[in-house]
Amino acid sequence: MSERLDEQARHMLRETKLYCTEARVAILRVLLEANGPLRQDQIAGWESHKLNKVTVYRTLDSLAEAGLVHRAFLQNRAWHFELADHCSEKQCHPHFTCTNCGVTRCMTDISLPLAKIPQKGYVISRQQVRLEGLCPACA
Protein backbone atom coordinates (compact mmCIF):
# COMPACT_ATOMS: atom_id res chain seq x y z
CA MET A 1 0.00 0.00 0.00
CA SER A 2 1.26 3.45 -0.82
CA GLU A 3 1.28 4.93 2.68
CA ARG A 4 3.55 2.11 3.61
CA LEU A 5 5.97 2.71 0.77
CA ASP A 6 6.06 6.42 1.51
CA GLU A 7 6.99 5.68 5.06
CA GLN A 8 9.66 3.26 3.93
CA ALA A 9 11.07 5.86 1.55
CA ARG A 10 11.10 8.51 4.25
CA HIS A 11 12.84 6.13 6.57
CA MET A 12 15.53 5.40 4.01
CA LEU A 13 16.11 9.10 3.48
CA ARG A 14 16.38 9.84 7.17
CA GLU A 15 18.78 6.96 7.63
CA THR A 16 21.11 8.42 5.06
CA LYS A 17 20.67 11.98 6.30
CA LEU A 18 19.13 13.27 3.12
CA TYR A 19 16.52 15.98 3.08
CA CYS A 20 13.15 14.36 3.05
CA THR A 21 11.58 16.09 0.10
CA GLU A 22 8.50 15.35 -1.92
CA ALA A 23 10.50 14.51 -5.04
CA ARG A 24 12.84 12.16 -3.25
CA VAL A 25 10.04 10.31 -1.55
CA ALA A 26 8.16 10.04 -4.82
CA ILE A 27 11.17 8.75 -6.71
CA LEU A 28 12.14 6.26 -4.06
CA ARG A 29 8.57 5.02 -4.03
CA VAL A 30 8.64 4.48 -7.76
CA LEU A 31 11.82 2.49 -7.43
CA LEU A 32 10.38 0.51 -4.56
CA GLU A 33 7.29 -0.32 -6.58
CA ALA A 34 9.10 -1.13 -9.78
CA ASN A 35 11.42 -4.01 -9.32
CA GLY A 36 13.77 -3.40 -12.14
CA PRO A 37 15.93 -0.68 -13.58
CA LEU A 38 14.07 2.37 -14.89
CA ARG A 39 15.08 5.28 -17.06
CA GLN A 40 14.68 8.87 -16.02
CA ASP A 41 11.63 9.40 -18.20
CA GLN A 42 9.96 6.28 -16.86
CA ILE A 43 10.48 7.51 -13.33
CA ALA A 44 9.37 11.03 -14.12
CA GLY A 45 6.15 9.88 -15.76
CA TRP A 46 5.23 7.12 -13.30
CA GLU A 47 1.50 7.28 -12.59
CA SER A 48 1.18 10.83 -13.81
CA HIS A 49 3.65 12.12 -11.28
CA LYS A 50 5.07 14.44 -13.88
CA LEU A 51 8.27 15.13 -12.08
CA ASN A 52 10.70 17.59 -13.55
CA LYS A 53 13.49 16.03 -15.56
CA VAL A 54 16.28 17.98 -13.89
CA THR A 55 14.92 17.18 -10.48
CA VAL A 56 14.77 13.52 -11.32
CA TYR A 57 18.38 13.46 -12.45
CA ARG A 58 19.60 15.43 -9.50
CA THR A 59 17.58 13.36 -7.08
CA LEU A 60 18.91 10.15 -8.54
CA ASP A 61 22.41 11.57 -8.27
CA SER A 62 22.02 12.21 -4.59
CA LEU A 63 20.33 8.89 -3.98
CA ALA A 64 23.14 7.15 -5.82
CA GLU A 65 25.78 9.05 -3.92
CA ALA A 66 24.08 8.04 -0.70
CA GLY A 67 24.16 4.45 -1.87
CA LEU A 68 20.40 3.96 -1.96
CA VAL A 69 20.30 3.66 -5.71
CA HIS A 70 22.54 2.17 -8.37
CA ARG A 71 23.09 3.25 -11.88
CA ALA A 72 22.73 0.23 -14.10
CA PHE A 73 24.38 -0.43 -17.41
CA LEU A 74 23.47 1.87 -20.16
CA GLN A 75 21.28 0.70 -22.93
CA ASN A 76 20.46 2.98 -25.80
CA ARG A 77 22.30 5.93 -24.37
CA ALA A 78 20.11 6.20 -21.31
CA TRP A 79 21.03 5.44 -17.72
CA HIS A 80 18.90 3.03 -15.78
CA PHE A 81 18.40 3.37 -12.07
CA GLU A 82 17.30 0.88 -9.47
CA LEU A 83 17.37 0.34 -5.75
CA ALA A 84 20.69 -0.77 -4.43
CA ASP A 85 19.39 -3.69 -2.50
CA HIS A 86 20.04 -7.27 -3.53
CA CYS A 87 23.58 -6.03 -4.13
CA SER A 88 26.63 -6.86 -2.19
CA GLU A 89 29.06 -4.05 -1.68
CA LYS A 90 31.20 -5.18 -4.54
CA GLN A 91 28.76 -6.69 -6.90
CA CYS A 92 25.36 -5.82 -8.18
CA HIS A 93 23.12 -8.55 -9.52
CA PRO A 94 23.49 -9.27 -13.24
CA HIS A 95 21.08 -7.72 -15.70
CA PHE A 96 19.58 -9.60 -18.55
CA THR A 97 18.47 -7.74 -21.67
CA CYS A 98 16.44 -9.39 -24.39
CA THR A 99 17.88 -8.47 -27.76
CA ASN A 100 14.50 -8.96 -29.36
CA CYS A 101 11.96 -7.19 -27.19
CA GLY A 102 14.40 -5.00 -25.29
CA VAL A 103 13.15 -5.84 -21.82
CA THR A 104 15.73 -5.70 -19.07
CA ARG A 105 15.35 -7.87 -16.02
CA CYS A 106 17.32 -8.11 -12.81
CA MET A 107 18.78 -11.51 -12.18
CA THR A 108 18.85 -11.29 -8.42
CA ASP A 109 19.20 -15.02 -8.06
CA ILE A 110 22.44 -15.47 -9.93
CA SER A 111 25.85 -14.26 -8.99
CA LEU A 112 29.21 -14.80 -10.52
CA PRO A 113 32.45 -15.08 -8.61
CA LEU A 114 34.40 -11.85 -8.36
CA ALA A 115 37.12 -11.52 -10.96
CA LYS A 116 40.71 -11.77 -9.82
CA ILE A 117 43.21 -9.60 -11.64
CA PRO A 118 46.56 -11.37 -11.84
CA GLN A 119 48.59 -8.18 -12.30
CA LYS A 120 49.67 -6.51 -9.09
CA GLY A 121 48.27 -3.27 -7.89
CA TYR A 122 44.69 -3.32 -9.10
CA VAL A 123 41.95 -2.69 -6.59
CA ILE A 124 38.53 -3.81 -7.75
CA SER A 125 35.71 -2.03 -6.02
CA ARG A 126 32.84 -3.12 -8.16
CA GLN A 127 31.90 -5.73 -10.72
CA GLN A 128 28.97 -5.51 -13.08
CA VAL A 129 27.68 -8.22 -15.34
CA ARG A 130 25.41 -7.85 -18.29
CA LEU A 131 23.74 -10.67 -20.11
CA GLU A 132 22.22 -10.47 -23.54
CA GLY A 133 20.03 -12.95 -25.28
CA LEU A 134 16.41 -13.96 -25.68
CA CYS A 135 13.82 -13.96 -22.95
CA PRO A 136 11.39 -16.88 -22.65
CA ALA A 137 8.71 -14.95 -24.54
CA CYS A 138 10.99 -14.26 -27.49
CA ALA A 139 13.07 -17.42 -27.62
Add this chain to the structure above:
Amino acid sequence: MSERLDEQARHMLRETKLYCTEARVAILRVLLEANGPLRQDQIAGWESHKLNKVTVYRTLDSLAEAGLVHRAFLQNRAWHFELADHCSEKQCHPHFTCTNCGVTRCMTDISLPLAKIPQKGYVISRQQVRLEGLCPACA
Protein backbone atom coordinates in the same frame (compact mmCIF):
# COMPACT_ATOMS: atom_id res chain seq x y z
CA MET B 1 54.78 -1.64 -39.69
CA SER B 2 51.88 0.14 -41.27
CA GLU B 3 51.90 -1.60 -44.67
CA ARG B 4 51.51 -4.78 -42.80
CA LEU B 5 48.55 -3.60 -40.77
CA ASP B 6 46.88 -2.22 -43.87
CA GLU B 7 47.21 -5.59 -45.50
CA GLN B 8 45.81 -7.28 -42.45
CA ALA B 9 42.85 -4.90 -42.39
CA ARG B 10 42.19 -5.48 -46.07
CA HIS B 11 42.32 -9.18 -45.53
CA MET B 12 39.79 -8.99 -42.71
CA LEU B 13 37.45 -6.95 -44.86
CA ARG B 14 37.69 -9.32 -47.78
CA GLU B 15 37.08 -12.27 -45.52
CA THR B 16 33.85 -10.77 -44.32
CA LYS B 17 32.80 -9.61 -47.77
CA LEU B 18 32.81 -5.96 -46.93
CA TYR B 19 33.75 -3.29 -49.44
CA CYS B 20 37.38 -2.52 -49.00
CA THR B 21 37.25 1.22 -48.58
CA GLU B 22 39.80 3.73 -47.39
CA ALA B 23 37.80 4.57 -44.28
CA ARG B 24 37.32 0.95 -43.28
CA VAL B 25 40.96 0.11 -43.72
CA ALA B 26 41.97 3.18 -41.76
CA ILE B 27 39.60 2.44 -38.92
CA LEU B 28 40.54 -1.21 -38.70
CA ARG B 29 44.17 -0.19 -38.62
CA VAL B 30 43.55 2.16 -35.75
CA LEU B 31 41.86 -0.62 -33.85
CA LEU B 32 44.66 -3.01 -34.67
CA GLU B 33 47.24 -0.55 -33.43
CA ALA B 34 45.40 0.47 -30.30
CA ASN B 35 44.87 -2.46 -28.05
CA GLY B 36 41.95 -1.23 -26.09
CA PRO B 37 38.50 0.19 -26.56
CA LEU B 38 38.36 3.57 -28.28
CA ARG B 39 35.66 6.15 -28.66
CA GLN B 40 34.52 7.50 -31.99
CA ASP B 41 36.40 10.77 -31.58
CA GLN B 42 39.59 8.95 -30.64
CA ILE B 43 39.33 6.84 -33.76
CA ALA B 44 38.44 9.77 -35.99
CA GLY B 45 41.37 11.84 -34.78
CA TRP B 46 44.01 9.10 -34.66
CA GLU B 47 47.26 10.45 -36.07
CA SER B 48 45.58 13.32 -37.84
CA HIS B 49 43.42 11.01 -39.91
CA LYS B 50 40.54 13.41 -39.48
CA LEU B 51 37.88 10.96 -40.48
CA ASN B 52 34.33 12.14 -40.71
CA LYS B 53 32.26 11.45 -37.64
CA VAL B 54 29.32 9.95 -39.52
CA THR B 55 31.60 7.74 -41.53
CA VAL B 56 33.28 6.51 -38.40
CA TYR B 57 29.98 5.60 -36.79
CA ARG B 58 28.66 3.93 -39.90
CA THR B 59 31.89 2.09 -40.50
CA LEU B 60 31.95 0.83 -36.95
CA ASP B 61 28.36 -0.26 -37.35
CA SER B 62 29.17 -2.38 -40.36
CA LEU B 63 32.32 -3.76 -38.78
CA ALA B 64 30.36 -4.66 -35.69
CA GLU B 65 27.62 -6.27 -37.73
CA ALA B 66 30.24 -8.29 -39.53
CA GLY B 67 31.62 -9.38 -36.18
CA LEU B 68 35.03 -7.78 -36.62
CA VAL B 69 34.45 -5.23 -33.91
CA HIS B 70 32.67 -5.16 -30.58
CA ARG B 71 30.89 -2.38 -28.87
CA ALA B 72 32.12 -2.19 -25.32
CA PHE B 73 30.33 -0.91 -22.27
CA LEU B 74 29.42 2.66 -22.29
CA GLN B 75 31.28 5.05 -20.12
CA ASN B 76 30.18 8.65 -20.01
CA ARG B 77 27.51 8.14 -22.63
CA ALA B 78 29.96 7.26 -25.36
CA TRP B 79 30.36 3.88 -27.01
CA HIS B 80 33.75 2.25 -27.07
CA PHE B 81 34.82 0.02 -29.90
CA GLU B 82 37.49 -2.59 -30.12
CA LEU B 83 38.50 -5.55 -32.18
CA ALA B 84 36.48 -8.62 -31.53
CA ASP B 85 39.43 -10.91 -31.03
CA HIS B 86 40.34 -12.31 -27.63
CA CYS B 87 36.63 -12.92 -27.34
CA SER B 88 34.84 -16.18 -27.35
CA GLU B 89 31.55 -16.20 -29.17
CA LYS B 90 29.61 -15.77 -25.99
CA GLN B 91 31.89 -13.72 -23.88
CA CYS B 92 34.12 -10.76 -24.39
CA HIS B 93 37.01 -10.18 -22.05
CA PRO B 94 36.23 -8.05 -18.99
CA HIS B 95 37.02 -4.35 -19.00
CA PHE B 96 38.58 -2.59 -16.10
CA THR B 97 37.97 1.11 -15.61
CA CYS B 98 39.88 3.14 -13.08
CA THR B 99 37.50 5.36 -11.18
CA ASN B 100 40.27 7.84 -10.51
CA CYS B 101 42.08 8.39 -13.80
CA GLY B 102 39.37 7.04 -16.06
CA VAL B 103 41.60 4.70 -18.04
CA THR B 104 39.92 1.61 -19.40
CA ARG B 105 41.92 -1.52 -19.97
CA CYS B 106 41.05 -4.86 -21.49
CA MET B 107 41.55 -7.77 -19.16
CA THR B 108 42.21 -10.37 -21.80
CA ASP B 109 43.74 -12.73 -19.30
CA ILE B 110 40.76 -13.14 -17.01
CA SER B 111 37.49 -14.76 -17.74
CA LEU B 112 34.52 -15.53 -15.59
CA PRO B 113 32.33 -18.57 -15.95
CA LEU B 114 29.20 -17.98 -17.99
CA ALA B 115 26.14 -17.23 -15.90
CA LYS B 116 23.43 -19.83 -15.71
CA ILE B 117 19.88 -18.59 -15.50
CA PRO B 118 17.83 -20.94 -13.37
CA GLN B 119 14.50 -19.91 -14.90
CA LYS B 120 13.50 -21.85 -17.97
CA GLY B 121 13.45 -20.37 -21.40
CA TYR B 122 16.26 -17.83 -21.35
CA VAL B 123 18.87 -18.01 -24.08
CA ILE B 124 22.05 -16.17 -23.24
CA SER B 125 24.00 -15.14 -26.28
CA ARG B 126 26.49 -12.84 -24.70
CA GLN B 127 27.96 -11.94 -21.34
CA GLN B 128 29.82 -8.76 -20.57
CA VAL B 129 31.71 -7.96 -17.42
CA ARG B 130 32.82 -4.59 -16.23
CA LEU B 131 35.18 -3.99 -13.37
CA GLU B 132 35.64 -0.72 -11.56
CA GLY B 133 38.31 0.26 -9.14
CA LEU B 134 41.78 1.72 -8.95
CA CYS B 135 44.59 0.98 -11.35
CA PRO B 136 48.12 0.40 -10.03
CA ALA B 137 49.09 4.00 -10.76
CA CYS B 138 46.17 5.41 -8.78
CA ALA B 139 45.87 2.89 -5.96
Add this chain to the structure above:
DNA sequence: TCAGAATATGCAACTGAGTTGCATATTTTT
Protein backbone atom coordinates in the same frame (compact mmCIF):
# COMPACT_ATOMS: atom_id res chain seq x y z
C1' DT C 1 7.81 27.63 16.69
C1' DC C 2 9.82 30.64 13.80
C1' DA C 3 13.93 33.00 11.49
C1' DG C 4 17.87 31.99 9.10
C1' DA C 5 20.95 28.67 7.10
C1' DA C 6 21.24 24.87 4.16
C1' DT C 7 19.68 22.52 0.52
C1' DA C 8 16.45 21.26 -3.24
C1' DT C 9 13.59 22.60 -7.16
C1' DG C 10 12.22 24.42 -11.76
C1' DC C 11 12.92 26.83 -15.82
C1' DA C 12 15.28 27.78 -19.93
C1' DA C 13 18.99 27.35 -22.40
C1' DC C 14 22.89 24.54 -23.36
C1' DT C 15 26.18 20.36 -24.54
C1' DG C 16 27.57 16.66 -26.98
C1' DA C 17 26.92 11.75 -28.64
C1' DG C 18 24.80 9.65 -32.01
C1' DT C 19 21.45 9.71 -36.24
C1' DT C 20 19.14 10.79 -40.75
C1' DG C 21 18.21 12.43 -45.51
C1' DC C 22 20.11 13.21 -49.49
C1' DA C 23 23.37 14.25 -53.05
C1' DT C 24 27.83 12.63 -54.44
C1' DA C 25 31.81 9.54 -54.64
C1' DT C 26 33.91 5.08 -54.54
C1' DT C 27 34.06 0.08 -55.02
C1' DT C 28 32.67 -4.03 -57.11
C1' DT C 29 30.64 -6.65 -60.72
C1' DT C 30 29.73 -7.85 -65.49
Add this chain to the structure above:
DNA sequence: AAAAATATGCAACTCAGTTGCATATTCTGA
Protein backbone atom coordinates in the same frame (compact mmCIF):
# COMPACT_ATOMS: atom_id res chain seq x y z
C1' DA D 1 34.57 0.82 -69.06
C1' DA D 2 29.60 1.10 -67.71
C1' DA D 3 26.21 -0.24 -64.59
C1' DA D 4 24.89 -1.76 -60.12
C1' DA D 5 25.84 -1.77 -55.40
C1' DT D 6 27.44 0.41 -51.64
C1' DA D 7 29.95 3.97 -48.94
C1' DT D 8 30.91 8.82 -47.92
C1' DG D 9 30.20 13.68 -46.44
C1' DC D 10 27.54 17.49 -45.32
C1' DA D 11 24.17 19.83 -42.74
C1' DA D 12 20.71 19.61 -39.95
C1' DC D 13 18.54 16.99 -36.49
C1' DT D 14 17.34 14.16 -31.99
C1' DC D 15 17.52 13.40 -27.43
C1' DA D 16 19.86 12.19 -22.85
C1' DG D 17 21.93 14.58 -19.68
C1' DT D 18 23.84 19.19 -17.63
C1' DT D 19 24.30 24.05 -15.94
C1' DG D 20 23.23 28.74 -14.17
C1' DC D 21 20.38 31.09 -11.66
C1' DA D 22 16.28 32.63 -9.30
C1' DT D 23 12.93 30.67 -6.21
C1' DA D 24 10.97 27.37 -2.99
C1' DT D 25 11.34 23.93 0.54
C1' DT D 26 13.42 21.56 4.50
C1' DC D 27 15.93 21.54 8.53
C1' DT D 28 18.09 23.49 12.78
C1' DG D 29 18.85 26.12 16.81
C1' DA D 30 17.61 29.83 19.72
